[in-house]
Structures are given as structure tokens and as C-alpha cells.
Amino acid sequence: MKIAVNARNQAYTFDCEAGEKILHAGLRSGVALPYECGTGTCGTCKARPVQGQVGDEWPEAPGRGSLRPDGGEILMCQCVPLADCTLEVGRVVNGMTPGLCVPRRVEGLIRGKAMLTHDVLSMELELSAPLDFEAGQFMLMSAGSIRGARAYSMVNFAPKAERLVFAVKKKPGGRMSEWLFGDEVTGAPVDLFGPLGAATFDPGAGKNLLCIAGGSGIAGMMSILSRATRERHFERHTGDLFFGVRTRRDVFFLDALAAFHAHAAGSLSVTVAFSDEDVDPEWAARYPQLGFGQGFVHAVAAEQMRGRFANVRAYAAGPPPMVDATLRMLLREGRLTPDNIRYDKFS
Ligand SMILES: Cc1cc2nc3c(=O)[nH]c(=O)nc-3n(C[C@H](O)[C@H](O)[C@H](O)COP(=O)(O)OP(=O)(O)OC[C@H]3O[C@@H](n4cnc5c(N)ncnc54)[C@H](O)[C@@H]3O)c2cc1C
Ligand code: FES
Numbered sequence: 001m002k003i004a005v006n007a008r009n010q011a012y013t014f015d016c017e018a019g020e021k022i023l024h025a026g027l028r029s030g031v032a033l034p035y036e037c038g039t040g041t042c043g044t045c046k047a048r049p050v051q052g053q054v055g056d057e058w059p060e061a062p063g064r065g066s067l068r069p070d071g072g073e074i075l076m077c078q079c080v081p082l083a084d085c086t087l088e089v090g091r092v093v094n095g096m097t098p099g100l101c102v103p104r105r106v107e108g109l110i111r112g113k114a115m116l117t118h119d120v121l122s123m124e125l126e127l128s129a130p131l132d133f134e135a136g137q138f139m140l141m142s143a144g145s146i147r148g149a150r151a152y153s154m155v156n157f158a159p160k161a162e163r164l165v166f167a168v169k170k171k172p173g174g175r176m177s178e179w180l181f182g183d184e185v186t187g188a189p190v191d192l193f194g195p196l197g198a199a200t201f202d203p204g205a206g207k208n209l210l211c212i213a214g215g216s217g218i219a220g221m222m223s224i225l226s227r228a229t230r231e232r233h234f235e236r237h238t239g240d241l242f243f244g245v246r247t248r249r250d251v252f253f254l255d256a257l258a259a260f261h262a263h264a265a266g267s268l269s270v271t272v273a274f275s276d277e278d279v280d281p282e283w284a285a286r287y288p289q290l291g292f293g294q295g296f297v298h299a300v301a302a303e304q305m306r307g308r309f310a311n312v313r314a315y316a317a318g319p320p321p322m323v324d325a326t327l328r329m330l331l332r333e334g335r336l337t338p339d340n341i342r343y344d345k346f347s
Helices: 022-028 062-067 175-180 217-229 256-265 281-286 297-305 321-331
Strands: 001-006 011-015 044-051 054-056 080-083 086-087 103-113 118-130 136-140 151-152 161-169 189-196 208-214 239-245 270-275 291-294 312-318 341-343
Touching: 001 044, 011 022, 022 080, 022 103, 022 291, 044 321, 086 118, 151 161, 151 217, 161 217, 161 256, 175 270, 208 297, 208 321, 217 239, 217 256, 217 312, 239 256, 239 297, 270 297, 291 297, 297 321, 312 321, 321 341
Parallel strands: 001 086, 208 239, 208 312, 239 270, 270 291, 312 341
Antiparallel strands: 001 011, 044 086, 054 080, 103 118, 103 189, 118 161, 136 151, 136 189
16 A cells, blocks of 8 residues: 655655554655654654545554544554555654664564563564664564564664564563563564664764663663673763662663673773662672662762763663653753753653
């Protein structure tokens, strides 16, 4: 089916397969349609069909709350065309930046998983074809009869990656995460679409790195640190990573973070912030190279970064309230400009 998109600045046309989400068809055709979560929660991908019919695969999507109440708008990440369609998108839409990894569909096989904490696991997927992605990006994953896709950020980084590593937090009653924590998962096939997301690390930007993560939000930061280490970024720039968790039983990746710290020879500081309990002296003794603080991660970061926001590009990821508090802190206290703040809300 043919989709025509009239954006504020330009018109585009692209093909969409039967059953394919309009957002996916546009992105894989190199049209940078607006989106943020890709999973029906943020409302960024709204459009108004002016001709042709679409089918809404998730009419109860929370992102519909930000659509105009006249019922004339849709979420492109949840809708499939039922015929040739013309849509109006009330934003400037550009072609994808040359050199950017164009999203596409790829199949994956879950090759193994390991528990990182009582409710976070690490999962490795083997891909049907190598995939390029930017550090900090995520994939949409669909599996079996679970309705809809879920976003998961890559933990690893490698050009032409043949495997992806994710860190998944269990959401009580959550359909995908409960399935991933079950026994039948190893060897299971999944469908992936990506890479997606704009919270990407660009070593060429010449910026000091500030990463603020809550819980499984650390996933994409590991990918960013991996790439920064590969590119020898910390020979020329500083890095500060803040990892917020509730209690000591929620901490993971500390050995890997200590290894990044050691590799950066003093240019990367890593601080773990506990929101719900005091710092355990045993942890501090076990990881003398890491810092530990008490409080919400954005507050611990604000305190330690005071006077050090010059030439910083900041990344934030995790639960939406944590990301919102971090964004306010970066704008008000850090006085960072929006182009130097990149984030993913794990909604
Ligand atoms: C950009 C981004 C990156 C993320 N990265 C990570 C990560 O690295 N690690 C991690 O643990 N979590 C991550 N998340 C959260 C993750 O995508 C899931 O929301 C979480 O795992 C809970 O999924 P669930 O199926 O267990 O819960 P559920 O409550 O069953 O579903 C949660 C989400 O799935 C989607 N959904 C639910 N029902 C439907 C339906 N009928 N049709 C279509 N969609 C539906 C919605 O987006 C909903 O918010 C990320 C989220 C975003 C937006
Ligand atoms: S991108 Fe469609 S609702 Fe977030």
C-alpha cells in the first residue's frame, strides 16, 4: 500500500506492507517520521489521516491521551493501513541523516539469559543478520502471542553486531517481562525492529559525557561507555556516570562499571546512588574505585556536578519520573541547552 505524508515542510510517499505499522514503514524508507517511545505511550508519532482508512491495533494506547479530542488523529506507531492513505503530520519531517543506521526488521533467537538481581535479567539474542546501531539506541521486540512491541535498549556496542544484549527489569504482571523471566524462553524466536532512538552517543561531538540512569536505564549507558572506551574518548574528555537504585539488592553491572573506570585512567567517575537506604560501608570497601551516595540519583548528580557542566552532553534513561526530575535539574542547575540533553523514558 502507498502512504503519502504531508509534513509542514515537505511531502513524502513510501510503501507499507499489509499489517506493517505506518511508523515502521516510513522509518525503514528513510523518512524521519516523529516518534519517541515507538510503543504507544508518548503520543509523539501523531498524524491525521485525510484520505484512506487505517486500522488501530491498540485503541487503548496511553499515548492517545495527547491526541486532539475530535478523534481525527492516530498514533503512527500503533496503526496499519487498510488502503492507500494520505496523512498530515503537523511537524517538520526530514529525510534521515546520511550515515544514520536505517531501522529495519530483523529476527532474533534468545540464546541465553542470566539473573543480574532478584528482578533484572541479562538476555543475549542472536540476530538473523548483522545490525549496525548507535550506542544508546533501542530495539522494538515482539514475541509470540504477546500483543504489541516492547522497547529494550542495547547494553553492548559493536559495528555489524551479530548479537544484542539487553537488561530487562521484571514488571509485576507485565506480559513481556513475565514471559522473559519464565523457563521456556531460551531458544525462542522474537521479531525485532530498529535501531531506534535519538539518545545516541556521538564521539565526534567532542563533549564531556554525563550519564544519569535509574534502574534498567543503565542498559544504554553501558553501550555508550563501551563505545566511548573503544573510541578512546576519555583520553580527551571526562565522563561522569550516576546509577540510581533503591537498595543494595537492586545494584548490578558494578564489575563492568569498575572495568570502564579502570580503562579510563582517572577520567571517568562512577557513582551509585541509593534512594531508599544508607550507603553500605561493605560496598564502598568492595569497590573503592566507585563512589556511593544516598538520595535520588538526579539530586546526587546535581550535587557532584556543581560547577562542572561546561562542555557537557548529558544522557538520562529510566522510569519517567526519574527522567523528568533529571531533565529539570540539567536545564535549571546545569543550564544545558536542549541539544545537549538526550533521554529515554522507559514508559
Ligand atoms: C525507549 C525505551 C527503552 C526501554 N528500554 C528498556 C530496557 O532497556 N530495559 C527494560 O527493562 N525496560 C525497558 N523499557 C521498558 C519496556 O519497553 C517495557 O515497557 C517493560 O519491559 C514492561 O513491559 P511488559 O510487557 O512486561 O509490561 P506490560 O505492562 O504488559 O506492557 C508495557 C508496555 O507494552 C506496550 N503494550 C502493552 N500492551 C500493549 C498492546 N495491547 N498493544 C501494543 N502495545 C502494548 C506499551 O508500551 C506498554 O507501556 C524501555 C522503554 C522505552 C520506551
Ligand atoms: S512513538 Fe507512538 S506513542 Fe510514542
